[in-house]
Amino acid sequence: xxxxxxxxxxxxxxxxxxxxxxxxxxxxxxxxxxxxxxxxxxxxxxxxxxxxxxxxxxxxxxxxxxxxxxxxxxxxxxxxxxxxxxxxxxxxxxxxxxxxxxxxxxxxxxxxxxxxxxxxxxxxxxxxxxxxxxxxxxxxxxxxxxxxxxxxxxxxxxxxxxxxx
Amino acid sequence: xxxxxxxxxxxxxxxxxxxxxxxxxxxxxxxxxxxxxxxxxxxxxxxxxxxxxxxxxxxxxxxxxxxxxxxxxxxxxxxxxxxxxxxxxxxxxxxxxxxxxxxxxxxxxxxxxxxxxxxxxxxxxxxxxxxxxxxxxxxxxxxxxxxxxxxxxxxxxxxxxxxxxxxxxxxxxxxxxxxxxxxxxxxxxxxxxxxxxxxxxxxxxxxxxxxxxxxxxxxxxxxxxxxxxxxxxxxxxxxxxxxxxxxxxxxxxxxxxxxxxxxxxxxxxxxxxxxxx
Numbered sequence: 001x002x003x004x005x006x007x008x009x010x011x012x013x014x015x016x017x018x019x020x021x022x023x024x025x026x027x028x029x030x031x032x033x034x035x036x037x038x039x040x041x042x043x044x045x046x047x048x049x050x051x052x053x054x055x056x057x058x059x060x061x062x063x064x065x066x067x068x069x070x071x072x073x074x075x076x077x078x079x080x081x082x083x084x085x086x087x088x089x090x091x092x093x094x095x096x097x098x099x100x101x102x103x104x105x106x107x108x109x110x111x112x113x114x115x116x117x118x119x120x121x122x123x124x125x126x127x128x129x130x131x132x133x134x135x136x137x138x139x140x141x142x143x144x145x146x147x148x149x150x151x152x153x154x155x156x157x158x159x160x161x162x163x164x165x
Numbered sequence: 166x167x168x169x170x171x172x173x174x175x176x177x178x179x180x181x182x183x184x185x186x187x188x189x190x191x192x193x194x195x196x197x198x199x200x201x202x203x204x205x206x207x208x209x210x211x212x213x214x215x216x217x218x219x220x221x222x223x224x225x226x227x228x229x230x231x232x233x234x235x236x237x238x239x240x241x242x243x244x245x246x247x248x249x250x251x252x253x254x255x256x257x258x259x260x261x262x263x264x265x266x267x268x269x270x271x272x273x274x275x276x277x278x279x280x281x282x283x284x285x286x287x288x289x290x291x292x293x294x295x296x297x298x299x300x301x302x303x304x305x306x307x308x309x310x311x312x313x314x315x316x317x318x319x320x321x322x323x324x325x326x327x328x329x330x331x332x333x334x335x336x337x338x339x340x341x342x343x344x345x346x347x348x349x350x351x352x353x354x355x356x357x358x359x360x361x362x363x364x365x366x367x368x369x370x371x372x373x374x375x376x377x378x379x380x381x382x383x384x385x386x387x388x389x390x391x392x393x394x395x396x397x398x399x400x401x402x403x404x405x406x407x408x409x410x411x412x413x414x415x416x417x418x419x420x421x422x423x424x425x426x427x428x429x430x431x432x433x434x435x436x437x438x439x440x441x442x
Contacts, residue, residue, distance in 0.1 A: 013205065016288040016296070017212045028290060046177045053184045061201035062209070064287045064294030064323065064330045068188035075184065111291055121337040122291060123360035130361070131290055 003153070004039065004051060011035055012058035027131055029138040030104060032059050036074050037103040038143070038150045040081025041096060052078025069114035076110055077103045100143040101136045108132045199325050202300075206328035209284040210298050265314040278428040279303060281311075284328070293336035293358060294322070295424055300329045308389050310430045316395035316418030317341065317383060318427055329429075333421045334396065335362050343396050344384040350374040353384050356396055356415060362422070364397055364415040371411050375402050381415055391430065 011031035032055040040048025055078075056071035063070060081099055088095065108128065115122040187194050285296040299305050301324050309321045311331045319339065323330040332339055335358040343366065345352045352373035356364045369375055379399040385392030397415040404411045 012288065013208055013212065016285040017209045028288065030289060032288075046174060049177050050180045053180045057184070057187070057197070057201070059288060061198060061205050062285060062288050062296070064292045064296075064332065065289075067194045067198055071184050071188055075181075111289070115291065120292070123337050126360045127291065 001047065001050070004035075005054065007150075008032060008035055008051070008055045008058055012055070012062055016062040027134040027138060029142050030107065030135060031142065032056075033074060033077060033103060033107050034100060034139050034142050034146045035150065036078045037081045037099050038096065038147045039154075040078045041085045041099055041147070042151055042154045043082070044086065045079045045082025048078030048080075048082035049075055050078075052076070065111070065115065066118040066120060069111060069118070072114060073107050073110040077107050080106060096143050096147040097140050100139045104132065104136045104139045198323075202325040202328050206284065206296070206298065206300075206325070209296065209328075210282070262314045277431045278312075279305065279431050281305075281329075281427050281429055283424045283427060292338065293333045293360075293421065294319075295331050295333065295427075297329050297331055297427060297429070298327070299429065300325045300327045302326050304431055305329045305429055310390045310394070311427050312394060312430065313419050313424065313427050315420075316397070317390065318419045318421070318424065320389055321429065331427070334358060334419075335364065335417055335421050336360075341390055341396060342384045342386040343381040344392075345373075345375065345399075346380040346382050347374075347376075350376075350379065353386070354410075354412075356381060359414075362417070363400070364417055366399065366413040366415050367410065369411050369413070371404060371409060373411075375399065375411055375413055377402060377413075379413075 011034075015028055015031045036048065036052045036055050039051045052074040053071055056074035059070040059074065060067050081103055084099065084102075085091070085095070112122055112124045187197055279299060281297040281299045283295045284298045287294045297305075297311075305321055305324055307321055307324055311318045311320060317334055319331045319333040319336075321329050322332040334341055334356070337358045337360050339358050341356045343354060343356045350373060352369050352375055354366045354369040356366050359365050366375075366381060377399050381396045381399065383390040383392055383394040383396060395418045397417040399413045400416050401414040402411060403413065
């Protein structure tokens with residue numbers, strides 16, 4: 001799973017540096033969250049948790065929000081994605097897209113709670129309408145590319161006996 | 166869809182433990198951030214460099230006749246003059262910036278200015294903040310004011326060895342004490358970010374004169390920001406009969422969406438620091 005580190009690193013760097021200015025209506029996709037949700041869906045809640053914590057750490061290093069909020073936020077999102085996948089009766093092709101949308105909103109809710117817990121103000125109504133809902137769309141679109149790519153990488157990254165091949 | 170998991174539960178427990186230490190132990194978190202930003206900052210700096218296109222000179226075409234050669238000389242001369250014009254325009258912009266900056270220094274004893282580049286923004290936009298390419302190694306400290314040649318941009322909220330994070334005045338967590346520049350008014354109040362890129366001027370007594378197009382400058386009260394730095398222009402005044410204070414929507418002087426070069430005021434004036442009693 002170590003090879004996932006550069007992907008998380010690149011995602012964290014990309015969303016802080018390269019994407020601003022070249023984005024739609026001033027909204028940035030949450031690339032790290034997309035990776036975390038994908039990995040949780042593919043490998044279960046334990047992997048989702050670890051990838052979420054590492055991805056959150058990388059996001060916290062580039063963010064101006066109080067340190068730790070993104071670690072908790074993405075850790076929980078990773079666990080939620082993994083648990084949801086285990087409990088779903090039907091694992092259809094739309095599940096990753098729905099997971100990206102729900103994961104984005106869950107991440108936002110946790111961000112609001114984290115900001116309030118650390119006594120930072122966040123105009124959540126404005127952010128929800130003008131940032132998060134557009135971000136839901138962007139993340140869902142990116143999921144269409146990210147999930148198949150990560151699934152292919154996941155199959156390569158797992159030993160044959162481990163993957164049950 | 167799901168392959169068998171690769172991470173044992175013990176690894177997950179260790180990851181939770183380490184994350185708990187980082188989240189709940191400020192010292193460990195600071196050390197981790199310091200190490201992390203040493204890795205991230207150079208990469209962010211490198212990626213943030215925008216490379217401008219370089220003009221190509223083509224001089225390999227040989228002309229058959231003298232007239233054609235002369236024509237080429239004229240063309241080259243036009244190109245050279247056009248390039249010089251572009252360069253002069255750049256110098257003109259730079260000259261204007263420096264004049265504005267000089268005016269800023271003359272209006273208030275701002276202390277030494279440290280030129281910094283914006284290398285990153287908050288990745289999710291939850292907080293309106295930017296990362297600059299100078300930090301503790303260049304004497305940047307928490308709460309130092311940050312300006313552009315247009316006016317006040319924000320203040321330093323987090324410092325690492327080679328980078329620092331600047332909370333912009335448009336963030337809702339930012340508060341700046343301001344005064345209306347118009348000598349007929351001189352009303353004072355507090356400006357906060359609204360969240361949508363604009364500012365809200367609050368706590369101005371209803372008896373004070375406040376009009377649209379009024380210019381708001383820092384008052385120096387509070388000790389963080391020096392007095393006399395341009396903050397913004399009043400767009401709309403809101404008054405209600407039942408309230409003691411009036412408020413106004415203010416357009417910031419600095420366009421926070423397109424920040425590239427900023428200046429950190431390394432030594433804020435001691436005179437503006439409030440004295441007890």
